[in-house]
Amino acid sequence: MTEAVALSLSNGPDSRKAAVWRKHTGLIVGATLLGVILLSSLFAGFISPHDPLQHDLRNTLQPPRWAHPFGTDNFGRDIFSRVLHAAKLDLMIGFLCVLFPWMLGTALGAIAGYFGGAVDTVIMRVVDTFSAFPFLVMVIGIIAILGPGLMSMYIALTLAGWSMYARLVRAEVLVVKKAEYVLAARALGYLHGRIMFRHILPNVITPTIIFAMTDIVLVILSTTSLSFLGLGVQPPMAEWGIMISEGKGFILTAWWMVTLPGLAIVLVGLALSLLGDGIAKLLRERA
Amino acid sequence: MTALLQVKDLKKYFPIRGGILNRVVNNVQAVNDVSFGVREGEVVGLVGESGSGKTTVGRTLLRLEEATSGTVTFDGTDILTLPKEDMRKFRKRMQIIFQDPYASLNPREKIRTVIGHALTQHQIGTPEDREDRIVRLLEQVGLSADYMDRFPHEFSGGQRQRIGIARALAVDPDFVVADEPVSALDVSIQAQVINLLDDLRGQFNLTMLFIAHDLAVVEHICDRVIVMYLGRIMEIAPAGTLYSAPNHPYTQALLSAVPIPKPGRKLARVVLKGDIPSPINPPSGCVFRTRCPLAVADCAAVVPVLKQIGSDHFSACILTA
Numbered sequence: 001m002t003e004a005v006a007l008s009l010s011n012g013p014d015s016r017k018a019a020v021w022r023k024h025t026g027l028i029v030g031a032t033l034l035g036v037i038l039l040s041s042l043f044a045g046f047i048s049p050h051d052p053l054q055h056d057l058r059n060t061l062q063p064p065r066w067a068h069p070f071g072t073d074n075f076g077r078d079i080f081s082r083v084l085h086a087a088k089l090d091l092m093i094g095f096l097c098v099l100f101p102w103m104l105g106t107a108l109g110a111i112a113g114y115f116g117g118a119v120d121t122v123i124m125r126v127v128d129t130f131s132a133f134p135f136l137v138m139v140i141g142i143i144a145i146l147g148p149g150l151m152s153m154y155i156a157l158t159l160a161g162w163s164m165y166a167r168l169v170r171a172e173v174l175v176v177k178k179a180e181y182v183l184a185a186r187a188l189g190y191l192h193g194r195i196m197f198r199h200i201l202p203n204v205i206t207p208t209i210i211f212a213m214t215d216i217v218l219v220i221l222s223t224t225s226l227s228f229l230g231l232g233v234q235p236p237m238a239e240w241g242i243m244i245s246e247g248k249g250f251i252l253t254a255w256w257m258v259t260l261p262g263l264a265i266v267l268v269g270l271a272l273s274l275l276g277d278g279i280a281k282l283l284r285e286r287a
Numbered sequence: 288m289t290a291l292l293q294v295k296d297l298k299k300y301f302p303i304r305g306g307i308l309n310r311v312v313n314n315v316q317a318v319n320d321v322s323f324g325v326r327e328g329e330v331v332g333l334v335g336e337s338g339s340g341k342t343t344v345g346r347t348l349l350r351l352e353e354a355t356s357g358t359v360t361f362d363g364t365d366i367l368t369l370p371k372e373d374m375r376k377f378r379k380r381m382q383i384i385f386q387d388p389y390a391s392l393n394p395r396e397k398i399r400t401v402i403g404h405a406l407t408q409h410q411i412g413t414p415e416d417r418e419d420r421i422v423r424l425l426e427q428v429g430l431s432a433d434y435m436d437r438f439p440h441e442f443s444g445g446q447r448q449r450i451g452i453a454r455a456l457a458v459d460p461d462f463v464v465a466d467e468p469v470s471a472l473d474v475s476i477q478a479q480v481i482n483l484l485d486d487l488r489g490q491f492n493l494t495m496l497f498i499a500h501d502l503a504v505v506e507h508i509c510d511r512v513i514v515m516y517l518g519r520i521m522e523i524a525p526a527g528t529l530y531s532a533p534n535h536p537y538t539q540a541l542l543s544a545v546p547i548p549k550p551g552r553k554l555a556r557v558v559l560k561g562d563i564p565s566p567i568n569p570p571s572g573c574v575f576r577t578r579c580p581l582a583v584a585d586c587a588a589v590v591p592v593l594k595q596i597g598s599d600h601f602s603a604c605i606l607t608a
Binding site: 180198 | 375376377382383394
């Protein structure tokens with residue numbers, strides 16, 4: 001008996017570590033993977049062996065080997081360097097194109113839910129209008145109007161994405177504004193701004209962050225799809241969608257041009273999904 | 288003694304909307320023609336079953352719900368017509384203590400902020416002595432000053448309710464609505480909180496509207512009691528009179544349901560049949576007639592008015608001579 005207690009005591013920290021690992025495998029793997037991707041994209045300038053835009057016409061379509069780990073493309077550009085530099089751009093677009101809709105949607109949804117009445121009706125009918133369009137159709141439509149490019153893509157993805165956040169936040173605000181602590185704040189004569197920012201928003205924000213974590217995967221996929229179609233980031237900038245688009249003509253002779261940037265997208269998508277699910281689980285346990 | 292708070296013909300209907308045009312198709316008549324007064328320094332109980340409209344009365348008095356019609360006069364000011372900005376300043380004179388201590392504190396605010404912001408909002412005290420005031424308030428409700436930098440989830444239900452009480456008293460109100468302040472607490476804690484309210488009533492010179500569905504609790508703390516049923520007042524009486532000589536058949540039924548811990552006592556229970564009717568379509572005439580053991584045909588025809596039957600004793604029943 002004493003022995004067993006001593007054993008379990010000495011095993012304490014290890015078994016606790018094992019339990020944390022079993023419970024949060026996805027979160028840990030996702031965070032590590034994303035950490036590695038983020039770091040290597042941030043330090044792409046130091047890590048990458050070549051200039052991502054430098055043509056080398058004597059070394060076109062080289063298969064992967066030591067000097068070019070991911071091979072070279074039809075202009076002799078180093079694909080490994082291009083994939084690393086593209087990671088920075090794609091992750092930034094993914095982050096910003098979730099941040100802007102999140103801010104816009106949260107603000108409008110909170111106003112609609114809090115004030116109700118005519119304000120609510122107007123905002124929610126606009127939300128209905130926006131969510132009636134299929135996501136990609138609207139994005140492509142807006143880019144067609146504004147002309148292709150990075151700025152149009154930011155605008156298009158923000159306009160196409162905010163309505164979901166507005167809906168989510170409004171529904172949560174409708175519940176929280178009936179909570180007794182919000183009534184208490186009103187009974188004390190607090191100003192709308194304080195009730196909104198201190199009492200309502202902090203208590204409705206969690207589900208929107210969980211949603212944003214899954215949304216970011218979709219947004220990065222949309223970004224690469226748009227660039228693949230020539231509507232987003234423009235060549236010669238290094239971007240995964242562009243690289244796949246440029247490589248599709250060589251898919252039978254130089255498989256690495258399409259496959260390796262594609263794998264990068266898969267890896268980022270996987271890391272973000274694991275991280276998103278892990279954080280969602282963590283926040284649910286807290287709540 | 289003059290009334291500090293005078294409520295006259297208060298009505299609160301919640302519209303039910305329907306159809307494609309979202310028109311008002313019906314109303315939930317939560318509060319109907321309610322009139323009463325609360326004198327300065329008095330604790331008035333407001334009792335009734337769930338759905339009788341007592342919480343709605345409390346919230347309408349503080350304009351947490353806007354009344355459909357009627358007037359509420361507080362210390363000479365008609366507060367239902369007060370412009371929003373004036374009302375916001377007026378709010379420090381009237382406060383509310385909520386039923387559920389788990390829902391009434393913002394989970395993301397420290398106790399220091401919960402109480403402290405009430406002081407800054409109404410510019411009570413200087414920034415330096417606000418800290419002292421928070422400490423003093425916490426001590427007055429029986430909590431340690433060490434609790435100031437903790438979050439609500441670190442407290443028990445009884446402690447949270449004490450924090451809720453401290454928050455309401457922070458602005459030094461003249462009038463407090465206590466909306467079933469103990470019904471969500473353990474029985475062992477209920478007595479402590481009731482006694483605390485009784486003590487604070489003297490210290491803060493409070494006038495209180497004490498909403499409850501438990502007559503035993505009300506008997507202990509209230510001077511007068513208002514009995515509500517389905518949005519209307521049935522009887523108003525001094526606490527002693529109500530318990531010794533209830534007049535209205537509904538009050539009699541309510542009192543017969545109070546358990547009395549005395550072995551061998553003969554039970555003369557008036558058991559009400561059926562459920563409380565829907566407030567969407569309340570019965571004509573007297574709303575209680577569908578469950579009243581003494582109902583006669585006339586009860587369906589006239590809405591009984593409150594008649595004085597003794598000193599400070601009013602009852603709304605046509606059978607009362």
